[in-house]
Amino acid sequence: MIVTSGWARTALSHRICTGIQRRRLSKLIAELAEPWTAREESRLRERRGHDRQRAAGAGPDHELVFTDRVIATLVVLRFQLPHAALALFYGVDRSTITRAVHEVRPLLAARGFAIPAAPDLRLRTLADVFAYAACHGVELRIDGTEVRVRRPRANRPGRRAFVSGKMKQNTKKATVISDEKGRTLWTGALRPGRMHDQTALKTEGICDLFERFPQVKAKVDAGYRGLAKQFPDQIEAPPLKPKKDASPKEVADWQAARTQQSSERIPVEHANAEHKQWRPLQRWIGRREYYDETHLAIAGLVSDRTAMR
Template identity: 45%
Template structure:
């Protein structure tokens, strides 16, 4: 039985109560045991490779492999990172849970989180989208409609006197935040999550900085739905970016126009509402509800959660289709 199988990490058998509790209960990590097993098999060798590269990259007085061994094996490092992302658990609590120093947990999360972020979003078993260009190509080849929207995550404001402090104030939510652009398909499945920008950055500016305009104008024929924050992209992309209808009458609009405008606006809104569902699922991870850590890690955090969530959604969908 695969659910009862033990995970082996280069000779270290996961069998103690802490690991077993984390792995067996999906509420703790948000991931099934099958997905965790695949993460260990995929990310583990990458972590060991980078760890060895760091060891040989500097002058040493001892041979590589000499000295004290890690008390926290890779499986524990991965589980600590998953619990931290899912529930926003502090490093102090995780250190007590795993029986190590706080600095060990901090270093472990700092090593594993970028590896998770680099995986990209899973759309089918073994197929991932890592760049915005790959997303546009996928939508063009599959004939699906993409939906784009920006989402804000509350973050700590830079200290008084630090350069760029005001850049993190969001004009929309009136709070200190960072912003990411999310692309989903018409079913609300996350296809791409961008690196973060300060909260004052407009949605359309962020899209242009990511190269979305050029990709749509020069790439395959696709349809991308967006809200009024991207008004103007349609003209720049040859109509491939579809935004809500522009209101022509600001005052004293005829009754027939108001009726037509509301009908068109609701029709567009009902098509793009799926992106809000796609954004809501990552926000269930406490690390994105409100970020209390360093802003420098926000891009990796957002992309790591999008990667994990899309992997789990793909696994659940495959299981449903098999039954």
Template identity: 40%
Template structure:
């Protein structure tokens, strides 16, 4: 079990967890009773040979379990490292993080005193009532490579950075305040596909008139939502200059003509056409085919 001094250092230094001491105290007050209730319900749900509260006590108390989860999520520390830090077995850290993360997810995002947003529908309604513009994008977090033989192992490889990662869709307002962070999906899932799976199109089509800004990864949602998702326009195709046929290697206006040369077709430069530059020397393959192209000057040793 981590000592009181180490626990106080984790709470006092915000860089470790990303949370202030007041927020951590609020999380303990809210999530603590829920965790104890779930733990007791799990013990009572199966047949036991002794009382529920009998036996050894937890070496990792709820506060330490709560601190281990944000440290893991913020810095990506492995469970082995956290187990050494907290003085418990790795399986204890794995079980603790698995119990705490759902409690943090159901808490939602606090936007005001006593007001929280937990679902995408609530976020859309909040933006519609307040008249604000939303900003959405997908973010990737690198994860350890799945074990060999695991089903759909390649789905975690991101097409953007070719690394094993998971992806989540984040929705904020124009001031950067977090409104929603979706459940993670394998990184091979495209941003627009993830948004459709979360029901963004359905909530925007049948909800209030909300404008959401997105990058080029969400192009196509604007037509499906009546223009409520604003994305950068597709690049315009530039018109070809007069006299240029699509597929030409070089335009005549640039001063080069496509003329045949011995052995193969190539471009003649303006200097060659003007006679101020000699053509390139024939290759050895051309000399073997046509002896008239053989070099007359001796070879020089460089």
């Protein structure tokens, strides 16, 4: 069977394969073209040790043009497809696909997160999220998520750091922040699975941000109860369970309050579910050092879609 790159590009650029619509795909390619070109020129300049002596565009062409590099990377992010399988579609060596993924994935991870009604503005840090929430009166929803990863080899330092106390598996955790409609505003605080969700978020400096932005409010689950105690006027956690000798009315009131808080906090769970529609965030089978980039790249792509709600 003879497969041409044009046929592969037409088939793989479908929304089912890339996870995004073709009209948005063209905008994404245009957005990434300039930083990729700059990075490529910098790499070649460093390898040569001097400025280029031939005109731009001279020399051999790439086996895989930039458009195909972006499409191949999106397919890998969508389905965690083996690079050798994509190489067969494009008629290139497996290493060519691997190189393309390693070039494009960092660009996707660095894009940040889209917000509604501001296509040119993206949130990249936790401080950006708090500034945006303070300016627009957005109440945040915060939750942690974890994904299974490969177990480190025996006798390596920090091997137990990835063992999650909840899942009893080797995982990596991330914190997701959304608004009241479940639109992803930020994903970060990526830490080994043994670290508690609240501890991971505190290491990102969230306590200082709550002090700097006293008007920002958030809803969290029981795992962040310590933060809720520290900032009772800004963070709302589920109510404490009544004692065993509590009256039926107290139990009923607690159940109603817990249900109400849960229904208001549930949009961030929906945001987590949208991220996990992408295969790598269901179970990561690649190298752990590439997981952070992959998670941020996928979350940024999901935010592009959710920002249009």
